[in-house]
Amino acid sequence: MKQMEEMILREGVVLPGEILKVGSFLNQNIDTTLLGQMAEEIARLFEGQGVTKILTIEASGIAIAAAAGIAMGVPVLFAKKHKTSNVDGSVYSTVVHSFTHNEDYHVVVSRDYLSSSDKVLLVDDFLANGKALAGLMDLCDQAGAELAGIAIAIEKCFTGAGDRLREQGIKLESLAMIESMSEDGITFRS
Ligand code: 5GP
Secondary structure (H helix, E strand, O other): OHHHHHHHHHHOEEEOOOEEEOHHHHHOOOOHHHHHHHHHHHHHHOOOOOOOEEEEEOOOOHHHHHHHHHHHOOOEEEEEEEOOOOOOOOEEEEEEEOOOOOOEEEEEEEOOOOOOOOEEEEEEEEEOOOHHHHHHHHHHHHHOOEEEEEEEEEEEHHHOHHHHHHHOOOOEEEEEEEEEEEOOEEEEOO
16 A cells, blocks of 8 residues: 555654554554555455454554444454453453563453454554464454454565465455565565
């Protein structure tokens, strides 16, 4: 998506550890014009796929997921992060390794909000090593929900995780696909 790529080139800051900082338009200070365009693009890409619900992970995925949910006319559910498993039987729970904080945490969703009648679109801001998505897919499996596909704002293609998911036959669409990035610059997959 051209507007995303232009914004990343203009505002994105590459930090050590292959982290792209996008706080000025996506992760902290949200450019609502761009967010609306992203949501429309996600709705277009997944039109006719029978999506009944969007699932994301707190916190940075929520804004994009909510905007996409409005554009698609479907509810939005977010998995909550916990230091402990917090299992009392009322939640589906899994463990995710955080790319940005380099630690494991539990993520949970209430059994009341995800079921085998759902066809789920996973949405997140970044795809790096795919750990967050693996956790969300595990929650869907536990609920017996069907996976409709995955929409990502920014995919770091150089990890290979996105292509591995595509090879499994999953419909994965990313609005910006970064092929390489360093302090010297960012290149996109064409
Ligand atoms: P993964 O689980 O795919 O390794 O990493 C995805 C998660 O880590 C996303 O939910 C996102 O919050 C965070 N993340 C991964 N890479 C970056 C990055 O370069 N910049 C920012 N801001 N977050 C990232």
